[in-house]
Amino acid sequence: MPPGLKDVAARAGVSIKTVSNVVNGYTHVSADTRARVQEAIDALGYIPNAAARQLRTRRSGVIALAVPELQSPYFAEMAGLIVQAAERRSWTVLIDQTDGQAERERNLVAGLRRHAIDGLIFSPLALAGEELSRGGDTPMVLLGERVWHGPADHVAIDNTEAAADATRHLCGLGRRSVAAIGAQDFASAVTAHQRLAGYRAAIEEAGLAWDPLLVARVERFHRADGAAAMAALLQRPRRPDAVFCFNDLLALGAIRTLLEQGVRVPEDVAVIGFDDIEDGRFSTPTLSTVAPDTARIARLAVDLLAERLGDGPAASDAPREVRVAHRLVVRESTAG
Numbered sequence: 001m002p003p004g005l006k007d008v009a010a011r012a013g014v015s016i017k018t019v020s021n022v023v024n025g026y027t028h029v030s031a032d033t034r035a036r037v038q039e040a041i042d043a044l045g046y047i048p049n050a051a052a053r054q055l056r057t058r059r060s061g062v063i064a065l066a067v068p069e070l071q072s073p074y075f076a077e078m079a080g081l082i083v084q085a086a087e088r089r090s091w092t093v094l095i096d097q098t099d100g101q102a103e104r105e106r107n108l109v110a111g112l113r114r115h116a117i118d119g120l121i122f123s124p125l126a127l128a129g130e131e132l133s134r135g136g137d138t139p140m141v142l143l144g145e146r147v148w149h150g151p152a153d154h155v156a157i158d159n160t161e162a163a164a165d166a167t168r169h170l171c172g173l174g175r176r177s178v179a180a181i182g183a184q185d186f187a188s189a190v191t192a193h194q195r196l197a198g199y200r201a202a203i204e205e206a207g208l209a210w211d212p213l214l215v216a217r218v219e220r221f222h223r224a225d226g227a228a229a230m231a232a233l234l235q236r237p238r239r240p241d242a243v244f245c246f247n248d249l250l251a252l253g254a255i256r257t258l259l260e261q262g263v264r265v266p267e268d269v270a271v272i273g274f275d276d277i278e279d280g281r282f283s284t285p286t287l288s289t290v291a292p293d294t295a296r297i298a299r300l301a302v303d304l305l306a307e308r309l310g311d312g313p314a315a316s317d318a319p320r321e322v323r324v325a326h327r328l329v330v331r332e333s334t335a336g
Contacts, residue, residue: 024090066096067079070097089302100126109127121302122141125144125146141155150319151319160195161198161326165290166272166290169334170270181230183216195274196215214240251287258271266285270333271333275289285333289331
């Protein structure tokens with residue numbers, strides 16, 4: 001007979017209930033007890049009976065994660081971190097890509113079914129407010145800047161202040177013609193709007209004149225957009241001596257254009273990005289950036305969802321807003 005909960009409990013010297021709590025990822029188990037139970041599970045080769053657990057708990061053990069695009073290193077890294085956090089609770093994660101399209105996001109929320117997934121972690125770009133409430137009673141945690149004080153628990157950084165910190169860093173280097181790459185005009189581009197607001201606030205705080213010609217608009221936050229925007233900035237009458245890019249991909253594209261045109265980074269133009277993706281740590285020069293605490297965002301998203309599912313401390317009825325810290329990472333593209 002394969003080993004069961006009783007065998008694991010006997011080997012670890014704990015109750016069957018404690019083994020069940022560890023297997024189901026409940027948080028109210030001490031680290032030492034969890035380690036003893038896990039050691040017994042590994043030694044005995046115990047495999048939880050997923051079907052039995054689903055019948056007992058009325059849960060599938062499956063959650064969904066929906067992000068705008070997986071080709072973005074930031075969202076790819078976030079997905080990996082959420083999968084790791086979910087694995088600690090023995091959850092499986094289904095991942096969907098919405099491309100930020102309203103219809104796809106609407107279909108995702110409207111199509112939620114309690115028997116298919118236990119909950120959803122969602123980074124919306126197009127939907128807000130009432131439309132996000134159409135998932136019925138399926139628990140949901142929201143990520144990103146699109147929705148504040150919405151219908152579900154929400155985890156995000158202070159985007160405006162983070163952008164201001166990046167711009168202050170450039171101004172603090174003595175740069176006086178600080179450009180921005182990443183502005184967008186469409187209404188759903190909340191991330192771009194907030195980062196532009198932070199940039200402008202820091203420019204005015206430094207006593208510099210606001211110059212719309214130093215703001216480059218982009219269609220998407222991709223490398224090619226950053227490269228094209230940097231080329232356009234270099235053609236304008238007022239040439240920048242520093243650039244704040246609204247994400248790291250834009251910054252990497254901008255650096256490529258600068259180097260191709262013989263402009264030194266950071267001697268002639270300092271460049272800073274946003275997201276702290278791995279590519280920026282290995283670029284030439286290495287990229288200064290704003291680093292959100294993505295690992296904490298992922299852990300909090302999973303923990304909040306678990307609490308809504310009754311796997312942790314009782315959650316309040318009201319949706320919770322959780323702000324996560326960010327930090328400035330200074331590398332060669334600004335510091336030399």
